[in-house]
Amino acid sequence: MSGLRERQKAQRRQAISQAAVQLFELQGFQNTTIEQIASQAGVSAPTVFKYFGSKQEILLEMLQEADERALRDTRRLIPDIEDPVDTLCHLEKLLTGYSLEVLPASLWRELLPLILSGGDTGLPQRYRVMNDALRGAIADLLLDLQKAGKLRADLDVDLTAFLLNDYSHLQLLRLVSQDKPDIESHSLQVRRVTTLLFHGMRI
Structure with missing residues (x-):
């Protein structure tokens, strides 16, 4: 069970990273917010902060x-x-x-x-x-x-x-x-x- 949770965490982390890069490329790094990254990744902003500060x-x-x-x-x-x-x-x-x-x-x-x-x-x-x-x-x-x-x-x-x-x-x-x-x-x-x-x- 713990192995499944670890895989899910890794997948969520990767999804957040990919969403961030997509937005950075589309609208610029400085113009992108954590809330936008969360929305693009299909998670909440607190979830993004849980994985990345x-x-x-x-x-x-x-x-x-x-x-x-x-x-x-x-x-x-x-x-x-x-x-x-x-x-x-x-x-x-x-x-x-x-x-x-x-x-x-x-x-x-x-x-x-x-x-x-x-x-x-x-x-x-x-x-x-x-x-x-x-x-x-x-x-x-x-x-x-x-x-x-x-x-x-x-x-x-x-x-x-x-x-x-x-x-x-x-x-x-x-x-x-x-x-x-x-x-x-x-x-x-x-x-x-x-x-x-x-x-x-x-x-």
Whole structure:
């Protein structure tokens, strides 16, 4: 019986998330209320608050799950990838791809300026906490590559993770600003810069 209840809770949580994204895309994140999300999902507003503390939390949970999935999928491939550039380009490709799976480009166009420039939505502060965790996970991945002898021993993995994460946000903003996001050109540009970072400035 408890298994059925857990499945029902998971289904309700997913229904709320899907309803929220539909409304965010249709009328914008800032213009969407919890009451509208509840109506779209066929539940009450208190039910939405039972599962999510705010509409920001709905977004952040989806993004966190996408980030964690990208990191897991990349880590599984590390033993089979020799060049760290390939590993990091693969990670960035998954981070971008999974982010666009859970939130459409049109919604990212609204959210990224809010996230990057601040404001009173509460989103920048909460996103920053989540992004700090992502940057730490990227640093851990770099550390594993370093221990495997694929990166030089004196590499500052925290600074490198910061640079890669910061650059990834900039490229995502450029990508979603296009009417039709060109994933192939985006991936090529990321590879060029990542290659420069790891190989292009060596003596």
